[in-house]
Amino acid sequence: MELLWAVIMRYDTRLGKYGGKPRPGGLRATLCISSQVGCKMGCKFCATGSMGFKSNLSSGEIVEQLVHASTFAQIRNVVFMEVGEPLNNYSAVVESIRIMTGSPFQLSLKRITVSMVGIIHSINKLHNDVPGLNLAVSLHAPAQDLCCQIMPAARAFPLEKLMDSLQEYQRKRKLLETFEVVVNLIPFNSIGTLSQFKSTSEQKVSKFQKILRGAYKIRTTVRKQMGEDISGPCGQLEVNLPDKSLGNANPLTDIEDLVI
Structure with a gap:
């Protein structure tokens, strides 16, 4: 079993407004799951990239994250x-x-x-393999x-x-509709001395959001x-694997040891 890391994010969708009106809904939980141990991409703003690539997770190891998370919350989104x-x-x-x-x-x-x-090349295959799947693309610069x-x-x-x-x-999903997207702005989460970047102020994020919406x-x-105090948000997840030479008798080896 590989070392796994999954994060449960709990929301109350009734908080705030949508279109000037109270939002419908209620409590919900979204599960963010891992697909690999480490990453090959090497993004300079991401602590995970500093790990390098260790291995791929099997489909069973990926689904296991949902199995365990479901004992803590009713998972609505993955x-x-x-x-x-x-x-x-x-x-x-x-x-x-x-499987999910x-x-x-x-x-x-x-x-x-x-x-x-x-x-x-993988995006081009997805529609045939899992038609209707939602895609989110990390766009780091224009x-x-x-x-x-x-x-x-x-x-x-x-x-x-x-x-x-x-x-x-x-086009394959919505034959007669134009290109439609939702842009989710994710402020940079500090990764300490690993990066020369710093987070944008709330004022600048708000200004950028208004430009996208208005213009x-x-x-x-x-x-x-959420979760910055425990290094849990996007870009901060980094696993320090135990040094076997130190004789660590209790290394973290499963998701039960990593529940946040």
Whole structure:
């Protein structure tokens, strides 16, 4: 069994307003799960990338995160957004999604999202393998040159080709509709001395959100930051594997040891 890391995020959707009106709904829980141990992408703003790549998780190890999380909360949504790049472990991720949508979990594909950096050839396969799956793309910069500076892997996945791939993915899902997206702004989470970056102020985030909404009519939300005190949010997840030479008799080896 590989070392796993999953995070449960609890929300009350009644808090705040949507379209100037109280939001419907109530308490809900979203599970962010890992697909790999470590990551190959090497993004300069992400502590996970500093681990390097260790191994892929099997479909069983991915689903196990949902099994254990379900003992703590009723999971409404699942997001592949923790350790690893899901599309670099394509077969296991697809198989785990098929398991999650079957018995006993019975999750709707509308409640499952795969967040990735834009591995184009895998995006092109997803519609046939799991039609109706939600995709979230991590866009770190609006220009290819800047993307390559902060995320070296972007050289293999040019923004123009990525946008074309996403257009085609949506066309297959919604034949007569135009390209529709929701932009979720995620403020940078500090990773200490590992990075030269710092978080944007709330004022600048709010200003950027208003530009996207007002000038471009793009549905835009701002990610609520949770878990920073325990290094749990996006970009902060890093697993320090035990040093066997130190004779550690109780290394962390399973998700029960990592529940947040």
